[in-house]
Amino acid sequence: MQLRIDAVTKQYATVTAVNQVSFQIQSGEIFALLGPNGAGKSSIIRMLVGMTKPDAGSISVCYQDQTFHHVPRRLLGYLPEDRGLYGDKSVEKNLLFLAQLHGLGKTEALSRMDHWLEVFELTERRHDDLKQLSKGNQQKVQLIAAVLHKPALVILDEPFSGLDPINQEKVVDFLKQLKQNGMTVILSAHQMAMVEKLADRMVLMAKGEVVLAGTLAEIRQQAQPEVQIQLSSKVPLPADWLRSLEAVTAVEMHQPEQALLTLQRDAEVGPVLQQLLGRIEPEQIAMQKPDLHQLYLNAMSRHQGQTPQEAAA
Numbered sequence: 001m002q003l004r005i006d007a008v009t010k011q012y013a014t015v016t017a018v019n020q021v022s023f024q025i026q027s028g029e030i031f032a033l034l035g036p037n038g039a040g041k042s043s044i045i046r047m048l049v050g051m052t053k054p055d056a057g058s059i060s061v062c063y064q065d066q067t068f069h070h071v072p073r074r075l076l077g078y079l080p081e082d083r084g085l086y087g088d089k090s091v092e093k094n095l096l097f098l099a100q101l102h103g104l105g106k107t108e109a110l111s112r113m114d115h116w117l118e119v120f121e122l123t124e125r126r127h128d129d130l131k132q133l134s135k136g137n138q139q140k141v142q143l144i145a146a147v148l149h150k151p152a153l154v155i156l157d158e159p160f161s162g163l164d165p166i167n168q169e170k171v172v173d174f175l176k177q178l179k180q181n182g183m184t185v186i187l188s189a190h191q192m193a194m195v196e197k198l199a200d201r202m203v204l205m206a207k208g209e210v211v212l213a214g215t216l217a218e219i220r221q222q223a224q225p226e227v228q229i230q231l232s233s234k235v236p237l238p239a240d241w242l243r244s245l246e247a248v249t250a251v252e253m254h255q256p257e258q259a260l261l262t263l264q265r266d267a268e269v270g271p272v273l274q275q276l277l278g279r280i281e282p283e284q285i286a287m288q289k290p291d292l293h294q295l296y297l298n299a300m301s302r303h304q305g306q307t308p309q310e311a312a313a
């Protein structure tokens with residue numbers, strides 16, 4: 001399975017939801033669509049699953065020597081943005097119904113269901129009506145429904161939304177298991193800490209356009225190649241002197257005794273460390289790699305011409 005999105009544009013009335021977006025997804029990878037509300041993630045997903053069509057550009061899905069313009073239903077497991085199961089039916093009946101729609105036999109469906117209900121600690125709720133479950137537990141049932149028929153490709157629109165931290169971790173494990181089982185996974189999400197643990201590659205979108213794309217390491221390189229040094233001391237640090245260092249472009253004082261220095265792109269770290277150690281007796285000194293959350297805020301602020309603090313607000 002390989003997906004290729006080529007210069008795809010989607011227009012709704014006056015809004016260009018997706019503007020000339022291109023990227024590829026390889027077989028067996030976990031691929032994340034990231035971006036603020038309204039960035040165009042769900043619009044892309046709806047085109048991938050065939051609910052809508054691009055106004056320009058093309059989507060091609062290659063699977064076993066065949067090419068499609070969207071993911072064919074038989075290959076797809078889908079968690080839609082608008083969750084849609086039957087509240088008046090039990091967990092088991094909902095899952096059986098959807099599995100059978102995908103052509104799965106009852107015995108096989110029940111056996112696969114046992115496994116996933118156990119994973120998500122829902123075994124005891126299987127005969128309860130769905131509407132009796134909490135929002136988070138309903139979400140977990142919907143995730144199970146998306147994969148029970150073992151699709152080649154799973155597309156999940158915000159799989160972490162509405163889940164507490166423990167259940168978010170369970171979904172991370174669930175997605176890793178899908179990958180181990182050979183499935184390709186596409187997800188949209190706002191939870192950067194979860195995406196960082198999971199995604200092989202990602203695109204970061206804003207206002208319908210791709211801002212950054214690649215592996216986390218590649219995104220780090222594109223978004224913030226500057227090295228940062230975290231410095232702490234037992235006594236207040238000489239902030240003005242730190243700011244005066246040639247290779248230092250920014251100094252954030254977290255407390256009088258703690259600073260985060262940002263170095264110029266391509267600055268040599270060795271001479272800076274020597275200067276620091278010549279003047280300061282540090283309690284701790286460490287190079288810092290920005291996490292995905294910080295990279296995201298930096299990229300968004302650059303895109304919108306704001307400071308990272310304004311972008312986070």
Ligand SMILES: Nc1ncnc2c1ncn2[C@@H]1O[C@H](COP(=O)(O)OP(=O)(O)OP(=O)(O)O)[C@@H](O)[C@H]1O
Nearest residue numbers: 012013015017035036037038039040041042043044
């Ligand atoms: N059916 C529609 N009719 C009109 N405009 C739409 C429609 N669907 C989406 N849009 C607009 O297209 C833009 C992209 O929306 P989309 O839902 O794809 O963003 P998103 O990245 O999934 O956002 P979120 O994180 O909030 O789910 C937004 O400006 C949205 O208002």
